[in-house]
Structures are given as structure tokens and as C-alpha cells.
Amino acid sequence: MARLQVTGFVTVAKSAELSDEQKAEILKASPGKVKAVRAKLVDAAGNEVTIQGRLSLSGKGSLTARFAAKVDSFDLVEVDAEKSKADNKAANVDDLAAELLGTK
Numbered sequence: 001m002a003r004l005q006v007t008g009f010v011t012v013a014k015s016a017e018l019s020d021e022q023k024a025e026i027l028k029a030s031p032g033k034v035k036a037v038r039a040k041l042v043d044a045a046g047n048e049v050t051i052q053g054r055l056s057l058s059g060k061g062s063l064t065a066r067f068a069a070k071v072d073s074f075d076l077v078e079v080d081a082e083k084s085k086a087d088n089k090a091a092n093v094d095d096l097a098a099e100l101l102g103t104k
Contacts, residue, residue: 004071010037010053014096015063022097026063027055037065045073063100
């Protein structure tokens with residue numbers, strides 16, 4: 001059976017707008033540990049796939065992480081050639097900081 005190798009970057013949306021102090025607090029971890037971001041996705045067969053990456057600052061100041069995962073179930077589909085635009089609703093930076101720091 002064909003497997004899909006999934007690699008990429010994840011970025012916390014609007015995290016570049018956080019203050020340097022907020023970013024430092026978010027990245028703070030216990031001795032010998034680092035902060036990581038983890039998300040669960042669902043493959044074409046309904047199986048959960050966990051992606052995880054070490055959280056760090058990107059060159060543009062966003063909180064970002066690189067991840068790699070293998071997926072056993074996927075579909076090849078045809079989609080419209082036209083690009084879809086992502087929802088770019090502005091998030092309140094204070095709410096974002098509170099959520100990431102666990103104070104919300």
C-alpha cells in the first residue's frame with residue numbers, strides 16, 4: 001500500500017504580532033525540555049494522524065515548527081485550478097497570547 005510522507009511547517013497565526021516578552025514566555029520550558037506544537041489531523045480513512053514539531057521563532061518573528069509524519073490513507077482528487085483564499089479574520093493579539101500561555 002502506498003504511504004504518504006507529509007512534511008512542512010506550521011505557524012501560529014498572527015503570532016508575529018505578539019510582543020517579544022510574550023513570545024519568550026510562550027517558548028519557556030522546564031530544564032531539559034522544549035516547547036512543541038502538536039495537532040491531530042484525520043486521514044482519508046478516518047485515522048488520526050498526529051503532527052508535532054519543536055516550537056521556535058521564524059526569521060519574521062512568528063512562532064513556528066517543522067513537522068514530518070507518515071500517512072497510510074490518502075485520496076488523489078481533482079480540484080478547481082482557481083486558488084482559494086484563506087479566511088484572514090484579524091485575531092486579537094491579547095486573546096492569542098492568553099490562549100497560548102494558558103491564561104484564557
